[in-house]
Amino acid sequence: MKKFFLSVCILFFSASIHFSQTTPMFVTDSLDNYVLRGMKNWEIPGMAVLIVKDGNIIVSKAYGVKELGKSDLADENTLFLIGSNTKAFTGTALALLEQEGKLKLDDKVIKYIPDFKMKDPWITNDLTLTDIVTHRMGYETFQGDFMFWASDLTADEVIEKLGSTTPKFDFRTKYGYTNAGYAIAGKVIEKVSGLTWSNFLKEKLFKPLKMFRTVALSVDFSKSDNTAKPHTKANNQIIVLPFENIDNMAPCGSIGSSVSDLSHWLIAQLDSGKFEGEIKIPFEVIRRTRKPETIIGRARRLYNEGHFNLYGLGWALTDYEGTEIVSHTGAVNGFLSSVTLLPEENLGIAVLTNSDANSLFEMLKWEIVDSYLGLPYRNYDQVAFNRSLTRENQITELIIQWQDSVKMDIKPQIPLSDFAGKYKHEVYGFAELELNGNSLLLKLEHHSNLTAKLEYIGSNRFLCTYSNPTYGIKVFPFETEDGKVKSFTLFVTEGLDFQPYKFIKY
CATH class of the missing domain: 3.40.710.10 (DD-peptidase/beta-lactamase superfamily)
Known part of the structure; x- marks a missing residue:
């Protein structure tokens, strides 16, 4: 080819x-x-x-x-x-x-979109075109x-x-x-x-x-x-x-x-x-x-x-x-x-x-x-x-290390099924983790064409491989407390978004 x-x-x-x-x-x-x-x-x-x-x-x-x-x-x-x-x-x-x-480009946004709101009311009122x-x-x-x-x-x-x-x-x-x-x-x-x-x-x-x-x-x-x-x-x-x-x-x-x-x-x-x-x-x-x-x-x-x-x-x-x-x-x-x-x-x-x-x-x-x-x-x-x-070689080496951790078949201290369930981000909305054999399947409320496979790599961390490769391959950390799963943090490739997204178990 x-x-x-x-x-x-x-x-x-x-x-x-x-x-x-x-x-x-x-x-x-x-x-x-x-x-x-x-x-x-x-x-x-x-x-x-x-x-x-x-x-x-x-x-x-x-x-x-x-x-x-x-x-x-x-x-x-x-x-x-x-x-x-x-x-x-x-x-x-x-x-x-x-x-x-x-x-006028100095006009306020709310002049044209009156219901637009930022979290800070002052910014809402002062934001210009x-x-x-x-x-x-x-x-x-x-x-x-x-x-x-x-x-x-x-x-x-x-x-x-x-x-x-x-x-x-x-x-x-x-x-x-x-x-x-x-x-x-x-x-x-x-x-x-x-x-x-x-x-x-x-x-x-x-x-x-x-x-x-x-x-x-x-x-x-x-x-x-x-x-x-x-x-x-x-x-x-x-x-x-x-x-x-x-x-x-x-x-x-x-x-x-x-x-x-x-x-x-x-x-x-x-x-x-x-x-x-x-x-x-x-x-x-x-x-x-x-x-x-x-x-x-x-x-x-x-x-x-x-x-x-x-x-x-x-x-x-x-x-x-x-x-x-x-x-x-x-x-x-x-x-x-x-x-x-x-x-x-x-x-x-x-x-x-x-x-x-x-x-x-x-x-x-x-x-x-x-x-x-x-x-x-x-x-x-x-x-x-x-x-x-x-850069590509460095990224590839890191991903191989993560994938090698998956192959070690490390068992989480908490049953894998306990990680499954519904989670919510305060702005985005809901994410769903479904048990899928020895891994989890991620579904996102507002991305019907996107899923991800989560595989355990130890220390309450999962390797995330998105169905769309442009989102990257990332590691998601989960928070637990008293043996219960509290949240996970989602990441995507930095070319899309640098921010972490914390989803709390619902």
Whole structure:
């Protein structure tokens, strides 16, 4: 299967190329080899690359296949989920409504959603529209995402449960990437415009920019033709993931697009909102989305110089070797993407991949940026790949140790059947543990498509293996008192949520 996949990558790709005299040699001579080598290293089934410079599409091409093991090639019109690159569209929607005089970004959230509540009444009354989309609500990065992502909750239930979650930090004191804040923004857009978030984007952005294949909702992505399939790495091999509906959090990450459509978005972003000679997005709107609102921290670069990282309305803002970079990345259910603008260089880059187990989507971007800035070639992707091997080996060794503990067939001091039963988390709701031979089966109230196998490894700890490998393999500690089980603590992979979730026996 792997030999077939590599043959496809090497022999076939769909391309649209327009080199100019100022196009760097890396792009003209080395891009294909760099991409194909990276795809081989990371075992990426398919990807697409876009470079826009001075209003021209320099590169718009796809490599590889839409689905591992199949011969259907990706092309420049193939749809990939772009994950959190959705946020710039949502931020632009808010700025458009402000420009039209229909809202102000300094307005309080409760002006539009009167029943919204945070645990602290003062925050409830003071929380603004800017706060919810610039990651300064007080939550830790990804806090709450386990409860919300790919769950059965509605958008309204997501918003209610977010408000019931105690922020880890004080309000407006620290950057904490809060996906669910964008769910609130989607509801505000709906209330103010009279259109659903998805229809607003379609009418105000996709149609004017002739992004006719782009879809706002994951459910529409699943029904579209010419779509890439999601992949991840599990048990040291790339696998196809089942489709998941993420539309309860749509405004933070559900758009599906192609490099062909995204070229229109990048051209408008780099030409003061103009596309095909006409203003499609007012420049004041574009400028508003790039206004720094939240301090992320100091910029750390592998080789070159940068000083700060800031956040606007769905865009990350930074300096790099004396020039401004406006960018974002996206990670969602088997896809990774990056979108990058260098306004002073009139340069735009997009990289889309149908695997969530790679760094090529970002490393290629930096290689292209450096080539246009006249900086030395660094081979970023090989450096990242070598580091990933070290991390992967460490994680694999730890999991093997845990699995070896399972094989020891250690017996708990309390009967295994006593661990079974119903448990409750104060915000999420219920979890059920069912006795299943020598293990326990975890079922979650709001995740009907997710289960997990819990196997005893000693000291009141169980090894948890989720049915969906993107949730990780984790160890759950249980609390006991006087021979009775009191609670357990649930963990998922840090790429989804850093927080522990304590479920108390009900």
